[in-house]
Amino acid sequence: MTATATTATTFAALKKDFPILQTQRHGKPLTFLDSAASSQRPTQVLDAMNLAYTTAYANVHRGVYGLAEAATNAYETARLKTARFIGAPDSSEVIFTKNATEALNLVAYSWGRTNLGPGDAIVLTTMEHHANIVPWQMAAAEKGFEIRWIHLGQDGQLDLSTLDRLLDGAKMLSITSMSNVLGTINPLEHLIPAAHAAGALVCVDACQSVPHMPTNVADMGADFVAFSGHKMLGPSGIGVLWGRMELLEAMPPFLGGGGMISNVTIEGFMPDAVPSKFEAGTPPIVEAVGLAAAIDYLEAIGMENIRQHEIELTAYALRKLREELGDNVTIHGPSEPAQRGGVLSIELKDVHAHDVSQILDSHGVAVRPGHHCAKPLMKEMGVNATARASFYLYNDTNDVDTLAAALSDAHSFFAI
Amino acid sequence: MSDIEDLYREIILDHYRSPRNAGELETPPATKAEGFNPLCGDEIVVYLILDDAGIITDLKVGGQGCSISQSSASMMSAAVKGKTVEHAREVMKTFKGLMSIAETGAELTEPTPDEIRKLGDLAALRGVVKFPTRIKCATLSWNTLDEALNEAQA
Numbered sequence: 001m002t003a004t005a006t007t008a009t010t011f012a013a014l015k016k017d018f019p020i021l022q023t024q025r026h027g028k029p030l031t032f033l034d035s036a037a038s039s040q041r042p043t044q045v046l047d048a049m050n051l052a053y054t055t056a057y058a059n060v061h062r063g064v065y066g067l068a069e070a071a072t073n074a075y076e077t078a079r080l081k082t083a084r085f086i087g088a089p090d091s092s093e094v095i096f097t098k099n100a101t102e103a104l105n106l107v108a109y110s111w112g113r114t115n116l117g118p119g120d121a122i123v124l125t126t127m128e129h130h131a132n133i134v135p136w137q138m139a140a141a142e143k144g145f146e147i148r149w150i151h152l153g154q155d156g157q158l159d160l161s162t163l164d165r166l167l168d169g170a171k172m173l174s175i176t177s178m179s180n181v182l183g184t185i186n187p188l189e190h191l192i193p194a195a196h197a198a199g200a201l202v203c204v205d206a207c208q209s210v211p212h213m214p215t216n217v218a219d220m221g222a223d224f225v226a227f228s229g230h231k232m233l234g235p236s237g238i239g240v241l242w243g244r245m246e247l248l249e250a251m252p253p254f255l256g257g258g259g260m261i262s263n264v265t266i267e268g269f270m271p272d273a274v275p276s277k278f279e280a281g282t283p284p285i286v287e288a289v290g291l292a293a294a295i296d297y298l299e300a301i302g303m304e305n306i307r308q309h310e311i312e313l314t315a316y317a318l319r320k321l322r323e324e325l326g327d328n329v330t331i332h333g334p335s336e337p338a339q340r341g342g343v344l345s346i347e348l349k350d351v352h353a354h355d356v357s358q359i360l361d362s363h364g365v366a367v368r369p370g371h372h373c374a375k376p377l378m379k380e381m382g383v384n385a386t387a388r389a390s391f392y393l394y395n396d397t398n399d400v401d402t403l404a405a406a407l408s409d410a411h412s413f414f415a416i
Numbered sequence: 417m418s419d420i421e422d423l424y425r426e427i428i429l430d431h432y433r434s435p436r437n438a439g440e441l442e443t444p445p446a447t448k449a450e451g452f453n454p455l456c457g458d459e460i461v462v463y464l465i466l467d468d469a470g471i472i473t474d475l476k477v478g479g480q481g482c483s484i485s486q487s488s489a490s491m492m493s494a495a496v497k498g499k500t501v502e503h504a505r506e507v508m509k510t511f512k513g514l515m516s517i518a519e520t521g522a523e524l525t526e527p528t529p530d531e532i533r534k535l536g537d538l539a540a541l542r543g544v545v546k547f548p549t550r551i552k553c554a555t556l557s558w559n560t561l562d563e564a565l566n567e568a569q570a
Contacts, residue, residue: 354458354482354553355424362420371457378457384480385457413424414483 017042028364036390048293078288087216103226103241108135156333167198178208182333183343234294238287310342342391353385359410422543431487451560489557
């Protein structure tokens with residue numbers, strides 16, 4: 001048996017772990033191809049959360065009774081596990097947020113408003129999700145710094161021809177590791193050293209890469225990394241910001257409230273140490289337990305194997321859709337599967353993405369129509385909307401075949 | 417008839433493939449309003465000219481979007497061009513009722529069979545109501561028309 005066959009067999013067995021993938025839509029088996037928006041979760045994660053709620057739940061970091069200690073332990077174990085999963089040197093550098101959007105807002109609000117002002121500049125790319133654009137625009141409107149843009153070049157890649165000029169004098173490069181529209185994997189190994197050489201920090205929106213490939217923030221060399229739990233088999237309601245300790249220590253708190261202070265008087269407050277300083281209020285306790293269970297699940301399969309599975313599936317899909325639909329289909333993004341994630345932005349000739357998705361839904365196929373919260377990118381691509389199919393470890397070639405057949409049906413339905 | 421066939425009736429596909437009154441008008445004299453569907457990025461631009469008697473003497477629709485938003489815009493243009501503002505608002509109210517949308521501050525009134533007949537081609541869009549996410553597509557051009565009329569009358 002070849003390595004590939006072993007991998008395929010392993011992945012074929014995973015579907016049964018996901019109860020929702022056993023359900024039907026419109027009388028057809030569910031073909032879930034929207035994991036770039038949010039993944040599904042296995043029984044192991046659901047059971048871990050149920051167990052936490054039924055046997056070990058209390059608020060964390062407060063009570064002295066045993067149950068509160070058990071809950072605190074579970075929450076802090078999740079932090080340790082998350083830190084190990086992303087190769088963080090110090091688990092205190094892992095901050096739990098509501099989602100990746102909040103994590104990016106934390107950086108823009110706390111670091112941005114402290115360190116940026118008139119005459120300063122940051123660099124973003126037009127490939128960013130709105131979550132890595134709008135928080136910076138809000139801070140810029142208040143503080144008067146400049147936002148410079150790396151634009152889209154050929155084959156779904158960034159145009160880096162003017163990188164040195166853009167980085168010159170910039171204080172921050174905030175960039176996605178993988179486009180949620182094109183699947184493009186950006187060359188961080190080149191961009192991060194370039195930004196640092198120019199004196200800029202680097203914040204990475206890693207929402208699309210952390211769930212799908214090995215991540216090591218220390219090797220990556222970034223200063224901040226943000227991602228969400230619900231895209232990596234974990235529950236909604238939890239995101240992660242990792243940051244270098246010396247930066248986090250120097251930053252003011254983001255949200256204020258209980259849990260983030262060391263002292264409060266009527267004259268003012270003293271913030272607690274990192275990470276508590278950035279975790280105001282009751283945190284996502286059971287969500288953290290769920291995220292830890294998701295990490296266990298992913299690690300048991302192996303992130304390298306998951307990446308390999310998705311490269312193979314993406315290659316199969318690019319081939320299959322071309323065979324089935326010929327010139328009637330356009331798939332945006334890099335043409336080489338190894339340079340991209342399993343995210344296919346599909347345009348069907350003469351059929352609007354909204355209509356494509358509607359017909360696909362009648363086949364039980366879940367894809368996402370629209371601009372995918374990346375309107376500046378869509379504008380540069382010159383398209384109004386695409387239908388996005390995205391893969392995860394539980395998808396297989398049967399799902400791609402179902403997608404191809406449903407797309408063919410959508411095309412004949414609307415053919416002029 | 418399946419829900420999908422009910423959604424995409426032939427008359428809808430016909431308006432989508434051959435939109436009526438597509439294009440632009442010079443502003444001024446025309447009034448222009450733009451509508452966006454933030455969910456999917458669809459855009460509708462309505463241009464209209466209102467005469468002193470309150471008649472919509474000319475109307476054009478620009479923009480891009482899915483079959484539902486584009487066909488609805490085409491049908492809307494055919495239904496109100498050459499008609500009075502009063503008539504346009506009456507059709508708007510009936511159409512929104514068909515889409516299960518009540519007027520601001522009012523109870524939802526289901527259109528009567530007679531009112532639906534008066535909608536003509538627009539009645540073909542009634543299948544949309546089974547697909548709640550698409551109601552916004554169907555009403556986008558009407559909300560944009562509403563804005564253009566308010567502007568023209570301001």
